[in-house]
Each structure stands twice: as structure tokens, then as C-alpha cells.
Amino acid sequence: MAQDERPAGRRGAMTFLAAVALLAAGCGQIPLAGTVDTRSTFRGHADVAARVEAALTGPIEVTVPTVTDPGPVRVVPVREGSTGARVAIVDVDGLLLNDRPSGPYSAGENPVSGFRERLDAIGRDPTIRAVVLRINSPGGSVTACDVMAEDLRRFRERTGLPVVACLMDLGTSGAYYLAVGADHVLAHPTTVTGGIGALINRYNLRDAMAQFNIVAEPIASGPMVDMGSLAGPLSDEAERLLRDMADGFAARFRGRVALRRPGVGDEDWEVLADGRVVAASEAIDRQLIDAIGYLDDAIAEAERRAGVAGGGAEVVLLKRRGDPARSIYAETPNRPIQREFFPISYPGLDRAKMPTFLYVWAPDPTLLTLGGS
Template identity: 45%
Template sequence: MKRNSNVVGAVCLLVLLVVGAGCSNQALLIQPVSAKRTLKEHIIQKPKGTVRDKVAVIDVDGILVNHAKSGLLGRSDNPVSLFMEKLAKASADRAVKAVVLRINSPGGTIGATDAMHHALTQFKQETGKPVIAIMLDLGASGGYYLACGADGIVAQPSCVTGSIGVILQTMSFKGTLDKIGIKAEAIKSGELKAMGSPLKDMEETERDVLHSIIMSQYNIFLDVVAKARPGIPEDKLRSLADGRVYTAGQALDAGLIDQIGYPENAIAWAKREAGLSRCQVVIYHRPVDYKPNSYATAMSPIEPGALVNVGLPHWLTASG
């Protein structure tokens, strides 16, 4: 009896979805989806006639972290892993003569960003294929760091970029805990083991240690930008790299980008660098995704068996 009620409930839900779709300008499309999760190639531009050569568009969206992202309907790919997978596909395809890196990111962790930048520079060295970056709405902080690995940088007129720097945000709940009569005490192996703990005020020694780490990572970032933009004098670069963001026009004037344009401009530049007059433009995606043009972004794939994923704080789910 319980099984029958479940079936009835499922049928009712499906009917409601279909009726709801019919009452709006939305359509409910039910179709079989491949269970294979390997990347597929989708053609977004193709000239008439037979053309073998390709320019591959590789998209980098959202916050750059080295773990899978959780969403309402499931978990999406690890950005670092997905980026490397796309680079590997473009590297293995001899018909791919150039790559356009389409970036729409506010940045991320220094580790994830640096790993992606390293993979990009290795790709260029091993394949010799030119890479042109196009930054859409955002190409800030780690997004700009990654763009510096390309042979040229284009930014849309409305793009916000820059934010060259590193930040570590801390906070202290000690004052609040004191007011409600809670005292935290840490049993530690060394004086700095509880460094950065929100349960106590930060001491000057701890602040100095953390600041030295931040400055070390900042200098790595600065070195990446300096190598990518050799025309900017060191003193000017340091003044530009104070963490502020720039419009596309300001970034162009400062020498942080090469031109203002759109994805089609980046594609045209990549074609010139590769010596192509006619070619296909392709983009990589999972089988569940659809890519209609060079502005399309990846959807978060739905995990089998998961309808709604309500994320819990890391400290409630971490196992180690």
C-alpha cells in the first residue's frame, strides 16, 4: 500500500510540473541523459563547407576553489579538476589550434588559482597552442591571476578586473563570549597553535606571522602579473596592485589588459595567432549541459538520487 501511495505521489508531482509549465512561458523537457560524465564537444560556430581546424573555448566561472561546489540541485565539478580536464581535451585534439579562455570569476583561493595558472602555462609550453583570455563581467583577483597565463587579455566594456592582492579574513567572538559567561581555553602544543582562533583576540606575534604569509603569497601574485605585463614598471605595478578593482577602460590605460572587446574579438585574435582563416569554434561540456554560444556557462549537474541538496556548514559535515 505504501508503494502504491509513493507511485501516486510521483505521478501527481509530474502532472503538477507539466500543468505548471503549460501555464507559463516555460517548457518541461523530459529526455534521456547519458550516464557517462566525460566531456563532450559542442560546436558553437561553424563556417560553410568542410572545416577541420578548431578554436576551443574553455570556460572558467565562479569562485576558484579546489573542491566540488554544492548547489540547490546537486554538486558541480571541482573547478581545478574540470579546468585541467578541458585543457587535456584541447591538448589531445590535434585539430584544436588555439584556445580562448572565457573567464567570469571574482577569484578564489591562492592554491586553486595557482594550480590552474600552472596547468595553463604547462599547456602552452607542451602544445605551442596560443591562448587568449576574455574576461566577461568579472576577472578580478584570482580571475585576473589566471588570465595572466594567457598570451593576451581581452575584457568586455562592462568588466570589473584587478583586485591584485591577497586577503585573510579573521574575526573574534571573545567579547561576545565574555558577555554571556563563556570562557574558551585551548590545550596546545605550541604558543602559536591556536593562531587565528575566533575564540580569542589575536596577539601581535600571531598577526606578524599571518601578515608574513599573506605578503609571501602577494609577492607570488605580483610576480605572475609582472611576467605577464612586462611593459609595466615595477614601481607602477606595486601602486596598481593595492587591491583596488578597475573598469575595463582603466585596466587598458594601466596596461593590465590588451584590448576591450567581446568573445568574438577574442576568438578572432586566437584565429590570427594560430594562422587560421576558417575554423570551427567548439566548447566542452558534460552531456547534461547545452552550450548554444560562446556566452553559455556550465550548469551544475544533478547527482543521481539527489533532488535537493541542502548544504550544511563544513564543521557539521567534516569527518577529519
């Protein structure tokens, strides 16, 4: 390969500008801050058709914001209609935490905030006659799931629109807590649901800390101030107190299911009381769901409840600019992308997220710090 004989400053400037152009064309949220020395000539043009030529010397500093605002959600049609009525799909995906993925190259949004925004947008659109909650989630934090469930209750009370929940791969624990707030709950034949219980995601990292010669020496005003600390085992009293809280949250969950699903009988509760998850076939036998079918069936049920005859409703999703949707299965990623470069997450090390009481089934320790839909 022939050697580039351009001056070093010009080579650096051209490389830098090419990189900026590539990032601008291919990514909307790339943080960039730095300097470049150049003795090159910068040429550009303004919208007023004036041309500017200037020789620049010294450092050029470029700073790109780490966060951009893609704007509010907008209606994106994914199925044509013939009646003027619309059915809106609201996707509820991933771990449900009141948190937005953070850090460089993150994607997605706060699932609690996004859920509320979509419900509010639907409430302002008189053409939307029904809602399908497309749920694919293992659950999430107790508070996040409870907030979303309450937002759904107030939305239904305010608008009177029928809501159908469609459970995809997973609709367990906190996701099921949300789903029972719908008028009708449908699951796929292969859905896993249930998980009526609560837990706290606590880990004992004493041995791991010892490997780095780290010894915790907290100074506390009382024996329970650092209750649940990850630096050692729980005392008997701390374990009792935390278990009482988990039992209380589980009782709240069972009370909600009993209210919304009165067909669940005493014999069913004897089986479900241990917090187990179940397949769709057992879920319908125990009255946890109303039907088994597919997303198209959930849309048809929503149309029927809205009085839209003949399957003539336009089906829409609510997406942000730059988030494409071309079918009823389109979803928004909700993950910190930078962690894909180092996918191993040691349980409990992200102290900002630990510990948290959860309505969640089988939490993968590498996922407990994600804010994801």
C-alpha cells in the same frame, strides 16, 4: 473532489512510483532512500519482451546514489566553421576553489579538476587550433589559482596552441593571476579587473558564540598552534605571522604579473600596490590587458594567432552529458543548490573551508564556502 477509494497501500505505491518517474525524467542527481508498504500489484516488462506479474507485500526499499557520473567532457559546437579548424572556449566561472559543491541537489564540479580535464581533452584533439579562456571570476584560493595557472603554462608549453583570455564581468585577483598566463588578454569595456594582492578570510566569532553560551577552551601544545582561531581576536604575534604570509603570497602574485606583463611600469605599480581593482579603461592604460572588446573579438584574435583565415573556425565548448550549450556564452552552474533554500550563510561557520588564503576581490561572506565556475 471525490475521495480516492483505492486501498491505502495501493495509493501509497502509485504515489511513490509516480514520484520516482518524475524525478527520473527531470533530474539526474536526486538522492533518494526510503521504504514503502504496499499490497498493490507490480507490473513491468523486460527487454526480452517477457512480462512479469507479481503480488508484492511488505516493504520495498529503493536507494538511488547521491552522485552520478555524467561522463567525460565532450565537444559541443556553438558556431559553425568552414575550414576544419576549431577554436575551443574554456569557461572559468565563479569562485575558484579546489573543491566540489557537496550535499543534496548540488550542481557543478571542482573548477580546478574541470579546468585540467578540459585542457587535457583539447591537447588530444588535433582539430583544435586555439583556445579562448572565457573568465568571469573574482578569484579564489591561492593554491587553486596557482595550480590552474601552472596547468595552463604546461599546456601551452606542451601543445604550442595560442591562448587568448577574455575577461567578462570580473577578472580580478586569482582570476587575473590565471589570465596573465595567456598570450593575449582582452577585457570587455565594462570589465572589472586587477586586485593584485592576497588576504586571509578570517572572522572573530567570539561575540556570536557568546550568544549561544559557547566558550572556547582549546588545549594547545604551543601558543601558536591555534593561530587564527575564530574564537577570539588575534594576538599581535599571530597577526604579524599571518600578515607576513599574505605579503609573501602577494609578492608572488606581483612577480608573476611583472614577468608576464612587462609593460606595467613603476608608476603603475605605485598605484596598484594597494590591491585595488580597476575598470577596463584604466587596466589598458596601465598595461594590465592588451585590448578592449567582446568575446567575438577574442575568438577572432585566437583565429588570427592560429592562422585560420576569414573567421572560418568552428567554435566549440567542452561540456558534460546533459549540460547544454547553444551559444558561446553557455556556462555550467557551479553551486550547491540546496543552499538556495536557505541562502544566509554566517561568515566563518563552515569551519572546513576556513580560514583560507585567497587571491580574491571583495569576497561576499555568503560565498566563501562555495566551490564554484
